[in-house]
Amino acid sequence: MFGWNGTFLRVNLSRNKAVAEAYDTSFAFNFLGGRGFAAKILWDQLKPGVDPLSPENKLVFAAGPLTGFGFPNSGKLVVAAKSPLTGGYGDGNIGTNAAVQMRKAGYDAVIVEGKAEKPIFLHVKDKTAEFVDAKDFWGLTSFDTEKMLKALYEKSAGIVSIGPAGENLVKFATVVSQEGRSGGRPGMGAVMGSKNLKAVVFEGTGVLSAAHPNELKELSAASYREVMTKPNYTFWKRQGTMSTIEWSQENSALPTYNYREGVFDEAAEIGGFAMEKIKVSNRGCPQCNMTCGNVIKDSDRKQAELDYENVAMLGSNVGFGNLGQVAALNRVADELGLDTISLGNVLGFIMEASEKKLIKEKISWGKFKDTRALVNDIAYRRGLGSVLAEGVRFAAEKVGGGSGDWAMHVKGLEISAYDCHAAPAMALSYGTSSIGAHHKDAWIIGWEVEHGREGYGEEKVDKLIEYQRLRGGVFESLVLCRFPHAMLGLELEWYPKFLYAATGMELSWATLNQIADRTLNLIRAFWVREFGRNWTKAMDVPPARWFKEPLRKGPLKGSKLDSERYDYMLRKYYRKRGWDERGIPKKGTLQKLGMPDVASQLDRYVALSA
Ligand code: PTT
Ligand code: SF4
Numbered sequence: 001m002f003g004w005n006g007t008f009l010r011v012n013l014s015r016n017k018a019v020a021e022a023y024d025t026s027f028a029f030n031f032l033g034g035r036g037f038a039a040k041i042l043w044d045q046l047k048p049g050v051d052p053l054s055p056e057n058k059l060v061f062a063a064g065p066l067t068g069f070g071f072p073n074s075g076k077l078v079v080a081a082k083s084p085l086t087g088g089y090g091d092g093n094i095g096t097n098a099a100v101q102m103r104k105a106g107y108d109a110v111i112v113e114g115k116a117e118k119p120i121f122l123h124v125k126d127k128t129a130e131f132v133d134a135k136d137f138w139g140l141t142s143f144d145t146e147k148m149l150k151a152l153y154e155k156s157a158g159i160v161s162i163g164p165a166g167e168n169l170v171k172f173a174t175v176v177s178q179e180g181r182s183g184g185r186p187g188m189g190a191v192m193g194s195k196n197l198k199a200v201v202f203e204g205t206g207v208l209s210a211a212h213p214n215e216l217k218e219l220s221a222a223s224y225r226e227v228m229t230k231p232n233y234t235f236w237k238r239q240g241t242m243s244t245i246e247w248s249q250e251n252s253a254l255p256t257y258n259y260r261e262g263v264f265d266e267a268a269e270i271g272g273f274a275m276e277k278i279k280v281s282n283r284g285c286p287q288c289n290m291t292c293g294n295v296i297k298d299s300d301r302k303q304a305e306l307d308y309e310n311v312a313m314l315g316s317n318v319g320f321g322n323l324g325q326v327a328a329l330n331r332v333a334d335e336l337g338l339d340t341i342s343l344g345n346v347l348g349f350i351m352e353a354s355e356k357k358l359i360k361e362k363i364s365w366g367k368f369k370d371t372r373a374l375v376n377d378i379a380y381r382r383g384l385g386s387v388l389a390e391g392v393r394f395a396a397e398k399v400g401g402g403s404g405d406w407a408m409h410v411k412g413l414e415i416s417a418y419d420c421h422a423a424p425a426m427a428l429s430y431g432t433s434s435i436g437a438h439h440k441d442a443w444i445i446g447w448e449v450e451h452g453r454e455g456y457g458e459e460k461v462d463k464l465i466e467y468q469r470l471r472g473g474v475f476e477s478l479v480l481c482r483f484p485h486a487m488l489g490l491e492l493e494w495y496p497k498f499l500y501a502a503t504g505m506e507l508s509w510a511t512l513n514q515i516a517d518r519t520l521n522l523i524r525a526f527w528v529r530e531f532g533r534n535w536t537k538a539m540d541v542p543p544a545r546w547f548k549e550p551l552r553k554g555p556l557k558g559s560k561l562d563s564e565r566y567d568y569m570l571r572k573y574y575r576k577r578g579w580d581e582r583g584i585p586k587k588g589t590l591q592k593l594g595m596p597d598v599a600s601q602l603d604r605y606v607a608l609s610a
Pocket of ligand 2: 073074095283284285288289290291292293481482483484
């Protein structure tokens with residue numbers, strides 16, 4: 001095989017054993033890499049119903065067939081497992097040199113199973129894997145862990161680690177790398193913590209083998225140049241994702257006060273232009289010339305990085321109009337290894353609960369010291385922090401008083417930073433995303449704002465499916481950052497050329513889309529297998545707040561979602577996907593995608609429709 005190494009590393013922490021395993025070409029051709037590999041491994045190798053925080057869960061680090069070849073924006077790694085937050089399939093996509101080093105060490109994926117007897121870190125160097133005592137690391141922040149490991153190994157080593165939140169099994173703990181890349185929103189950091197695995201250090205000295213090395217070199221150089229010619233390139237380097245604050249404000253989509261509103265009075269103070277005034281440098285993932293991490297000095301005079309989601313969730317959604325303070329909360333979350341999106345949600349939720357006097361504690365909007373203390377309490381599971389550490393769905397069950405209506409999640413994963421009172425297609429995107437409410441599979445709100453917000457028609461469903469295939473399927477399985485295409489308009493025709501140069505395979509977009517559908521259907525099958533008879537269509541519906549409480553401010557004042565029309569759109573979506581009225585893939589759909597084995601297994605759990 002060219003492009004793919006054809007090898008996984010299986011690491012059993014209970015037995016201190018690491019074994020290289022070859023996989024066959026059909027696995028590679030059917031699932032590509034990244035999310036595709038992770039979904040297939042978890043489907044095949046996890047017993048249904050395992051406790052996500054038990055040794056039986058498996059944590060998968062998976063790269064793609066282009067990782068390590070030096071194509072634009074290819075320094076990313078998928079980290080996946082059964083999620084302790086949702087109980088379904090979970091993954092995230094981190095920019096990290098660990099991806100490149102893992103591939104150069106000879107592995108396309110590492111499957112971690114079991115549980116170490118005491119805290120360790122794993123050192124993978126080419127063909128060797130070492131299990132190293134991590135007692136001096138346990139308790140450290142992710143930043144300090146990486147610094148200490150950097151001092152022990154080569155500068156080029158790629159490192160992923162967890163902070164105290166992962167150690168303490170906070171359900172939305174992430175895996176962190178390079179002081180500011182953080183991924184695995186649905187608790188991938190907690191799964192790592194449950195295995196007593198503090199960090200993984202990858203060092204690879206191998207050379208990846210490409211089908212057409214000369215063409216690959218030329219393509220790589222040409223595509224980096226092409227990215228730089230795009231009209232929005234200079235502005236992107238100035239603001240990265242931060243200009244979305246102004247965009248969301250203009251379009252009443254900026255989550256504000258726990259998604260009660262879509263506009264924030266102090267949006268200008270936390271927007272892209274305000275950020276530019278205090279920006280000190282750019283930071284980003286490896287192999288990228290778009291470096292979109294905006295580094296500023298935060299209110300503690302420490303360096304922190306700002307992206308849109310973080311600022312919206314720790315800014316407007318919790319009532320903060322001071323960018324330095326937002327950045328400090330963001331940095332603390334990175335150090336502790338907490339997902340900022342879920343964090344902004346649980347904080348917004350508890351501030352609203354306090355305002356409504358549903359809890360005895362006084363936790364007010366926009367109070368920096370109190371909020372920072374609460375963030376630490378979450379990571380260390382102290383007092384109220386321990387309740388919030390379980391996620392917003394659990395917190396609402398505890399708080400009661402009808403708070404479930406404004407616990408902003410889908411399937412247990414907290415909603416990312418787009419208010420959907422007036423965005424039905426985006427609401428459906430959250431409703432049907434592979435991991436719970438996240439925007440990575442389909443950021444359709446941009447298209448929706450351009451083409452009309454009010455409709456619930458078929459064209460929105462078609463567009464959503466197109467986006468999910470491209471982003472949630474192809475980009476997640478190639479494990480390439482979607483931003484060159486999605487934000488700067490790098491043409492899609494580049495990608496099959498990259499694949500041809502690396503693997504020698506000529507894959508059309510029709511084939512890539514079919515691979516995407518296979519992966520997305522397998523993920524849906526995973527969810528259904530986990531929930532069995534408890535699986536319901538209601539799991540694809542966003543929270544009641546967007547249906548019941550209209551926006552009270554801004555240009556779209558009075559807007560809310562219509563539940564009957566949402567249901568109509570959801571049913572259309574199911575039909576187009578080849579799923580039945582419960583949202584479960586039909587037997588024929590799975591068979592057509594080459595997965596008759598999945599169909600017969602799933603049939604035993606929920607009786608599939610033909
Ligand atoms: C992603 C999610 C996002 S999406 C953001 S900001 W965004 C938040 N970032 C966090 C952070 O930072 N620290 C923290 N403690 N928690 C955080 N939670 C949130 O996590 C990320 C970029 C961004 S910035 C986006 S949109 C794009 N996402 C991609 C994706 O999902 N797939 C893909 N193929 N390409 C992507 N490119 C962009 O990558 P998750 P990162 Mg993150 C500090 O990981 O779990 O997928 O959640 O990975 O390296 O930081 O890059 O406005
Ligand atoms: Fe990473 Fe941003 Fe570059 Fe994408 S554009 S690879 S998120 S730095």
